[in-house]
Amino acid sequence: MxxxxxxxxxxxxxxxxxxxxxxxxxxxxxxxxxxxxxxxxxxxxxxxxxxxxxxxxxxxxxxxxxxxxxxxxxxxxxxxxxxxxxxxxxxxxSEEQIARMAAEDVYKDARWEKGHAYMKAREALLSRLGQADSLDAELGALREQYFGHEASTLAREEAAGFFRYQRRRIYGRN
Incomplete structure (x- = not known):
């Protein structure tokens, strides 16, 4: 022992x-x-x-x-x-692997930029509408505008209290 x-x-x-x-x-x-x-x-x-x-x-x-x-x-x-x-x-x-990962980084950077813009727009919507009856529909439309077919995934995450674009970014990883 x-x-x-x-x-x-x-x-x-x-x-x-x-x-x-x-x-x-x-x-x-x-x-x-x-x-x-x-x-x-x-x-x-x-x-x-x-x-x-x-x-x-x-x-x-x-x-x-x-x-x-x-x-x-x-x-x-x-x-x-x-x-x-x-x-x-x-x-x-290898240089080929590096180029592939660099392309993934570009994609991830764009996703994070879009995610941060969404969170800013979400906050503005929340402060404008408060707890109005139309809030859920407006949030759904906002998610759809920013994330298209992934909007429902973000809605489920947010309902569970997880906000992916509030978490810490780890460059080279997420």
Missing amino acids: QEARALGQEEEAKRRELLDVDPTLPLEAQQAVFLDRLSTIAGVDPRKTEAQLVRSQATELFLRLEPVQAHLVGMSVEERRAALADIRRRMGY
Whole structure:
């Protein structure tokens, strides 16, 4: 039992070391530290493996780090797109994969812009109509205007208290 607890504590310490990236470092240096630690701690280097799952998980983990997101949030759209391409390149993705992911990023950026515009219009509608009887119909029309065939999905999410465009954006991920 004590041995299992010690192993668990050791694993947790390794995980914390891997995820503890100095926020004052430039993005490229943060990634270099992350990749060095990943190689040392886990014996995995996503740049040197053919296993797409390893590369994908390592990239996902790196992109979720707070200091990394802080850098990406502070960039212009063009800078962020270039930074994401560089991150993926250093993770060992092919140029074809990078181009495909960049196209997905463009799509996701447009979705988030549309989502934020919807939330702003939704707030304006709520403040104008309050709890009027026509509110549900007006919200439905607004969702339809912004999201077309996905409007019913957003309606169900909102009814459950989930507002996807109020949650935190994780660049390179959602």
